[in-house]
Amino acid sequence: MAIVKILGTAGARYVVAKQLRSSAGTYVEHEGTRLMLDPGPGTLVRMASAKPRLEVEKLHGILLSHAHLDHSNDVNILIDALTEGGFKRRGVLLAPKECLEGDTAVVLRYLRPFLKEIRVLQPETSYQIGKIRLRTSGRHYHTAETYGFIMELGGQKVGFVVDTLFFPGLIDYYRECQILILNVVRYKPHPSPNVQHLCVKDVEEILEAIRPQKAILTHFGMTMIRARPHQVAEKLSRKLGLEVLAAYDGLTLEI
Numbered sequence: 141m142a143i144v145k146i147l148g149t150a151g152a153r154y155v156v157a158k159q160l161r162s163s164a165g166t167y168v169e170h171e172g173t174r175l176m177l178d179p180g181p182g183t184l185v186r187m188a189s190a191k192p193r194l195e196v197e198k199l200h201g202i203l204l205s206h207a208h209l210d211h212s213n214d215v216n217i218l219i220d221a222l223t224e225g226g227f228k229r230r231g232v233l234l235a236p237k238e239c240l241e242g243d244t245a246v247v248l249r250y251l252r253p254f255l256k257e258i259r260v261l262q263p264e265t266s267y268q269i270g271k272i273r274l275r276t277s278g279r280h281y282h283t284a285e286t287y288g289f290i291m292e293l294g295g296q297k298v299g300f301v302v303d304t305l306f307f308p309g310l311i312d313y314y315r316e317c318q319i320l321i322l323n324v325v326r327y328k329p330h331p332s333p334n335v336q337h338l339c340v341k342d343v344e345e346i347l348e349a350i351r352p353q354k355a356i357l358t359h360f361g362m363t364m365i366r367a368r369p370h371q372v373a374e375k376l377s378r379k380l381g382l383e384v385l386a387a388y389d390g391l392t393l394e395i
Contacts, residue, residue: 142170142293142395144321145194146387147186149369151303151325151337151359156210161360162186162389163210166300166321167194170293173270176218177203177289177300183214184221190390196221197228201269204235204246205302206286212239212246219247223254232257232269236285244284261287264313277313280304282336290317294395296353303359305333306342311349319395320352321387323359327367337361340372347380358387 148162156163164186165179176183176199187194199222204212215233222231237260238244252258259267263278277288282303289300290313299317303325304310314320325337338346347355357364357373364372369386376384385391 142168142296142298144168144293144298144393144395145190146321146356146358146391146393147183147190147389148180149358149360149387149389149391150180150210151323151364152361153210154362155360155365156181160362160365163213164389165211165214168272168291168293170291171271173201173272174199175201175203175269175272178205178211178302179214179218180210181213184217186389197224198222199231201232201234201272203274203289204233204239205288205300206236206282206284207239207244207246208284208303209246211302215246216248216251219251219254223251226251226254229254229256231255232259234259234261234267234269236261236287238285263287277301278309280310281307283334288313290314296395298395299352301338301346303337305336306338306345311346314346315350317350318353319355319393320347320350321356321358322346324357324364324369324372325359325361327361327363327372340364340367340376344376344380347376347382347384351380351382353383355382355384356387356391356393357384 147164
């Protein structure tokens, strides 16, 4: 059995800044391998307060889908904590090049030697950390270099559809997934092309095409919160004839 624990479901600047929902990352555990995906603000605190407590020093890897703060803010404190201040060199970091180089670099250079390994993500490429096999999607349409992940967990393929504008290629990237976890920031499309996030209509199109066994909506902006995510999920379930759930802070999925 594998566990996916969504520590936080905040997905836009206002929701994160006001902490209307937690902005912590997503914890994944499978056959003794433990990963943290997109450790946004408050991840360390949420790990410590989880029941049962999630021990940072037992993480085997950290995954960043992109450099934006709501996905990467706690990466440095997690690196420091899991390596016990650099005294124990361990852990793997997987991140896009933009997270490591140039003006958008989010990983502090003095912490990098603390890790056992750093791998720069490439599109549609397979990786393995311990017992967890995963593959990146193609590059998402977002304002930063962004990749989603497809993990093999508990005999299922679990797709993490992170921030992106909708485009038909998304369906091909995640078509084989039995479980989809989708970042749904917007209730309706935004008129600006610079707001590159999925809305409910986009999710409906993705789910209709892929028809996974289960879909989980998360990473909500204010328009989604006002629309009440659990009601949105219920309507999608009825319309599509699929199991669609709205995540809440601390939701644990057993796969």
